[in-house]
Amino acid sequence: MSKSEPGPVAAGGDGDKLLLTLDGFSGPLDLLLDLARAQKLDLAQISILQLVDQFLAVIDGARRVRLEIAADWLVMAAWLTWLKSRLLLPKDEPAAVEGEAAADILAARLKELGAMRAGAAWLAARPMLGQDVFGRGAPENLISTDRSKITADLPMLLRAYVDGIRRGTVKPRYEPRQLSFWTVQDALKRLSASMRGSAGWSDLEQFLPANLSGRERNAAIASTLIASLEMARGGGLVLRQDSAFSPIMVALGELEIEVVEGETAPIVAPSDLQDNSEPDAGELA
Amino acid sequence: MSEITGGQPDLPDVVSGPSEDHLRLAESLIFASVEPVAARVLAGLLPEDVDATAVLAGLNARYAGRGVELVAVGGGYQFRTAPDLAARLTRVVSRPRRLPRVAMETLAIIAWHQPVTRAEIEEIRGATLSQQTLEQLLETSLVRTAGHRDVPGRPILWVTAPAFLSQFGLKDLKELPRREELLEEG
């Protein structure tokens, strides 16, 4: 299909008038109407034969300057050539009647396009809103919204009741939060592994896991102290504290340290510990 | 029954005159609204024994010749600036670009032939209708689709939208001149 604006674009740009003329039309019918208008103001009285000749002359001219002509223009040219051949026949030949009918159709189409073009002009001549006349620039919104009403009917209420009851009877399964603190068990493992073979007194705090702070560090201190007390009770360690709040020192005791089996539990990253808020109990079901 | 013609000052007799209160109400209602206000909307706000058309006629008379005029468009009434002020106003008030010729022609075909299919528009213009042109018309809300024609392919039917009337200051589609009248003008 051709484009709606079959403007042949000149490659050379030799400023041929014909090129510009053809470019200004939105289709072959558009050009025909223009030619007809130039012939006679009243579209009912134009000579179709003359019009055909003028149109074919324009197309020929375009061809001479080797313009690329869109398909619908060529189709129209071919049809007009056929029409011309019929119109030139003597009136009594059957083919001539065919030609007359075709000419009438063409005339009717031109008339219709002419009417529509006049319609467009009529519209364009009216004072247009936003162009020639203007409406209120800042209209006022005299509507206030009332949100006090509720959308709810009895079926919704019944449903809500059944849901609410069911929520209450289905007890949410208790899921303990993953322990994220340094446990006594962890401390026992670490302390027993580290102390074996050591000599002299060491600060208990040396046996804390690295990179802890705040509550996690406090928990680790408590766990490690409990672990050390437990080991001291078994005789594996001895503890001493020189004064209140001074460092707690540990050394190997007289008895063997009981080996605590197992891997040290990993420390959970601090970011996992931050959300301590209780989840909405209603969302558990 | 008095009738208001698009912003014409030569308005019929304003009998004994609508009350100032009713005029004020009509004035503020139409002033505030974005869309043309139908007479029956005004009537709904007026006491039952008051004729809304008479109030509108009175309001029209009051604004005749002023910088803002009451016009009857698209089944309702709207205030608009007087056309003669356009040149000076547009130095300050911005306006959108006018529709290109192809779009105006297509709009005219839709207006006079509605409901019309795209193929019919192309037939009348003798040229393919570009998507861009249809989009321009849709963007300005001047046209809309109105179902399908019941033929093979079920092509979409195009009609003018309410904004078309208001844009061109028409009371209704009957205000469009007949096709024969268009041709007579040449």
Next chain:
Amino acid sequence: MSEITGGQPDLPDVVSGPSEDHLRLAESLIFASVEPVAARVLAGLLPEDVDATAVLAGLNARYAGRGVELVAVGGGYQFRTAPDLAARLTRVVSRPRRLPRVAMETLAIIAWHQPVTRAEIEEIRGATLSQQTLEQLLETSLVRTAGHRDVPGRPILWVTAPAFLSQFGLKDLKELPRREELLEEG
């Protein structure tokens, strides 16, 4: 009431006071502008020897007591609906909203278990009830409080309010299906 002077835009402005032409221009400019119009913007459209403030004062006088008034806002001038009419013209549009799930369930429990304490509602739903949810329900006037239960702590008792019946189209509470009927299906 202002008199209509049948504006003649091509009137030569010999007078230095606000001529009809200047009033029309100011009127249409302020009408068409999206933003309030500053006096200097108007001045830019008027001949140099015309005082824009005087034109605005003239326009203000013309609209005094009318349905629409000229008001100074945000460094400029704008037409606004007269306050007494704004109240009359304001249309209230009801946009009902849905209650959140928790509120609906709480309402249902109050309906079937009334009078009921907050602790009982929590027990039935197996979840804590936020103050916010109860306040939401109070706002809708669907529930109300009805004294205290005579136990330690004297907890507030909740019951449905009259609006509850009309909301759900019930003649009385006996029209609610019995609890047993509801729960057997579940």
